[in-house]
Amino acid sequence: MTVAKFVLKRIVQIIITLMLVITVSYIMMYYSPGGFMNSNIMATVLAPLQGQNPVLYHKIMEQFESRYGLNLPLWRQVLKYIWHELTFNFGNSMQNPSLKISDQLKQSLPISSLLALGSVLLSVIIGVPLGIIAALKRNTWIDYVVSSISLAGQAIPAFVLAVIMVLLFGVVFQGILPVTGWGTWKDVILPVICLAAGNIGVVARYMRGSLIETLRLDYIRTAKAKGVKYWPMVFKHGVKNSLTAMITVIGPQFAFTVMGTIWVEQIFAIPGLGQVMQSAFTSFDYPLAITSVFLLGSMIMVINLLVDIVYALIDPRVKL
Amino acid sequence: MASSAVIKKSDAVVKKRTFHRSPFYQGWKRFKNHKLAVIGMVWVVLFLIAGIIGPYVAPYDYRSGDFLAINQGPSWQHIFGTDNVGHDMFSQILYSVRSALIIAFGATVVSFVIGIILGLWAGLRGGIADMIIMRAVDFMMTLPGFLFALILVILLGRGYTSLILAIGIPGWAGYARLIRSLVLGMRDGEMVEAARALGASQAHIARRYMLPNVIGSMGVALAFGIPGDLTQIAGLSIFGMGLQPPIPSFGNMIAQASDNILGFPWLLYFPAGIFALTLLAFLFVADGLQEAFSPKGGN
Numbered sequence: 001m002t003v004a005k006f007v008l009k010r011i012v013q014i015i016i017t018l019m020l021v022i023t024v025s026y027i028m029m030y031y032s033p034g035g036f037m038n039s040n041i042m043a044t045v046l047a048p049l050q051g052q053n054p055v056l057y058h059k060i061m062e063q064f065e066s067r068y069g070l071n072l073p074l075w076r077q078v079l080k081y082i083w084h085e086l087t088f089n090f091g092n093s094m095q096n097p098s099l100k101i102s103d104q105l106k107q108s109l110p111i112s113s114l115l116a117l118g119s120v121l122l123s124v125i126i127g128v129p130l131g132i133i134a135a136l137k138r139n140t141w142i143d144y145v146v147s148s149i150s151l152a153g154q155a156i157p158a159f160v161l162a163v164i165m166v167l168l169f170g171v172v173f174q175g176i177l178p179v180t181g182w183g184t185w186k187d188v189i190l191p192v193i194c195l196a197a198g199n200i201g202v203v204a205r206y207m208r209g210s211l212i213e214t215l216r217l218d219y220i221r222t223a224k225a226k227g228v229k230y231w232p233m234v235f236k237h238g239v240k241n242s243l244t245a246m247i248t249v250i251g252p253q254f255a256f257t258v259m260g261t262i263w264v265e266q267i268f269a270i271p272g273l274g275q276v277m278q279s280a281f282t283s284f285d286y287p288l289a290i291t292s293v294f295l296l297g298s299m300i301m302v303i304n305l306l307v308d309i310v311y312a313l314i315d316p317r318v319k320l
Numbered sequence: 321m322a323s324s325a326v327i328k329k330s331d332a333v334v335k336k337r338t339f340h341r342s343p344f345y346q347g348w349k350r351f352k353n354h355k356l357a358v359i360g361m362v363w364v365v366l367f368l369i370a371g372i373i374g375p376y377v378a379p380y381d382y383r384s385g386d387f388l389a390i391n392q393g394p395s396w397q398h399i400f401g402t403d404n405v406g407h408d409m410f411s412q413i414l415y416s417v418r419s420a421l422i423i424a425f426g427a428t429v430v431s432f433v434i435g436i437i438l439g440l441w442a443g444l445r446g447g448i449a450d451m452i453i454m455r456a457v458d459f460m461m462t463l464p465g466f467l468f469a470l471i472l473v474i475l476l477g478r479g480y481t482s483l484i485l486a487i488g489i490p491g492w493a494g495y496a497r498l499i500r501s502l503v504l505g506m507r508d509g510e511m512v513e514a515a516r517a518l519g520a521s522q523a524h525i526a527r528r529y530m531l532p533n534v535i536g537s538m539g540v541a542l543a544f545g546i547p548g549d550l551t552q553i554a555g556l557s558i559f560g561m562g563l564q565p566p567i568p569s570f571g572n573m574i575a576q577a578s579d580n581i582l583g584f585p586w587l588l589y590f591p592a593g594i595f596a597l598t599l600l601a602f603l604f605v606a607d608g609l610q611e612a613f614s615p616k617g618g619n
Contacts, residue, residue, distance in 0.1 A: 017459060017462060020459060021463065024471075025471045028471050028472065028474065028475040029471065029474055029475070031475060032474045032475040033477070148356065151600075151603055151604065151607060152600055154603065155547060155596075155599045155600040155602075155603040156596045156599060156600065157551045157554065157555065157599070159554070159555065159558045159574065160554075160574065160592050160595060160596050160599075162578075163574055163577065163578045163588055163592050164588075164592060164596075166578060167585055167588055171585050255462075255463070255464050256464065258464070259464045259466045259467070259555075262559070263555055263558050263559070266558050266559065266575070267558070267578050277470075277559075278559055278560060281470055281474060281559070281561060282560050282561065284474070289474075293467060293471070296463075296467060297462075297463050297467070300462065300463060300464070301462055304462070
């Protein structure tokens with residue numbers, strides 16, 4: 001299969017998956033008890049009105065429903081959402097009716113993407129050398145230390161690390177790095193470290209396993225027999241070949257990191273996609289919630305597609 | 321992959337005949353050599369005990385705050401200190417252990433039951449059912465389960481049962497895929513074929529040959545599932561969509577503590593520390609089980 005055909009097929013798959021995601025999540029939200037008008041913010045305003053002036057109340061509700069298409073039959077609402085999301089016409093949110101969702105996302109999406117990509121990058125930069133060391137010093141104390149650390153990084157979720165970081169840099173080492181807010185380059189450091197910790201573990205473990213397996217292969221034995229020195233053998237023949245397999249972990253890791261991002265943003269008070277999602281979900285803001293789910297899903301799937309393409313390009317053994 | 325696993329596993333069965341040692345005994349012996357896993361096991365057992373007897377030994381009720389003693393540091397009355405409405409943190413943690421265990425185990429069981437039914441169905445029936453189920457698995461695996469959990473929480477609410485379902489339902493795909501691959505590897509495996517040729521009944525084959533060989537892999541998958549679910553519960557709380565606040569949970573405590581961390585850092589030490597250690601312990605146990613019981617784990 002040619003690359004173009006493969007990419008086309010995958011894009012069609014991604015679109016179908018996104019349509020399914022929008023449908024499933026919209027139907028679930030549609031049937032959820034409560035709605036935006038019953039959520040905490042609106043209820044305080046509207047509940048008294050319902051008793052005092054029922055006519056006005058119904059008028060407001062009607063206007064609200066027709067504005068967001070809530071008076072249409074469910075299947076038409078779903079189709080409307082699918083069409084609007086896929087054409088990137090996100091409309092307005094319910095919380096800020098005057099603000100376009102696309103404007104709101106223009107600020108938050110780059111922040112979350114920066115955090116996610118930065119942490120994946122950092123985890124590769126640190127995880128790969130750790131994995132190589134562990135593989136070469138297999139079954140020695142170095143290997144055990146690296147394995148335990150990477151297991152610990154994997155076990156402790158990003159939000160727990162984040163609160164520990166806030167404690168460390170907010171209380172113990174006050175003033176070195178900022179622990180809340182967003183603005184300067186310094187604000188990026190702590191969240192990225194928290195997000196990368198889990199991935200470092202995964203990358204290191206995977207690299208270790210992959211390198212050990214590669215070093216057992218026949219061509220390594222041949223290289224050894226031919227008299228290739230140890231380090232060139234390890235790096236040129238071993239690491240280079242096990243690195244290509246590493247690329248496949250990045251896809252799932254990215255998905256994992258994106259979810260970590262929305263947690264870490266809560267702790268560090270970073271105005272990213274996580275904050276947008278949180279306010280959307282807790283106040284039943286359907287357009288915003290669906291849009292954030294759509295964006296997260298498409299981000300993850302597009303990265304997965306890119307990973308597959310890169311993998312096929314650099315490893316001639318892989319066929320698309 | 322699967323077939324090589326079968327061959328190695330069948331070796332284990334032959335050994336069992338000759339040495340009269342069950343695979344469980346051998347696995348347990350390997351598990352015991354894994355020091356971190358044993359330490360993790362001790363912690364997990366302590367955690368389980370705390371979850372079972374916690375509410376009976378907790379010195380204070382989780383609902384009643386002592387307004388005269390808010391935001392206190394650790395002392396003899398309140399060994400872990402008190403929070404901003406005077407809740408005793410030690411009691412809060414004991415109750416949280418229970419709520420965390422109920423939801424994590426419940427959710428893992430829900431995922432596992434759905435996974436086992438769909439996995440068996442896909443593996444045994446094949447054909448169109450297999451294709452549809454595997455498509456659904458792919459769909460679930462592309463997106464993080466947490467995303468589905470969030471939407472399910474909106475639909476179901478924030479009680480115990482709803483959280484068990486919200487975290488459990490999206491988690492089935494991994495189990496289904498594992499069980500399907502085990503079934504496929506087993507159904508056409510030499511060992512089962514040989515047993516069938518010797519005239520063994522279907523029930524005998526299932527009990528004697530299939531179950532012992534799949535139970536290790538499934539146990540490992542379950543052991544990895546529980547810490548994952550624990551993380552998701554706490555993650556939902558961080559997001560403001562976990563257990564409804566009067567019920568204590570690790571996520572709620574961590575989220576609350578991070579709000580006033582600069583003034584009262586001890587509110588964080590114990591919940592975050594115990595939570596992190598627990599996850600670590602579960603993962604060490606799971607890792608040990610994997611090395612002890614998975615086909616590749618032999619020394």
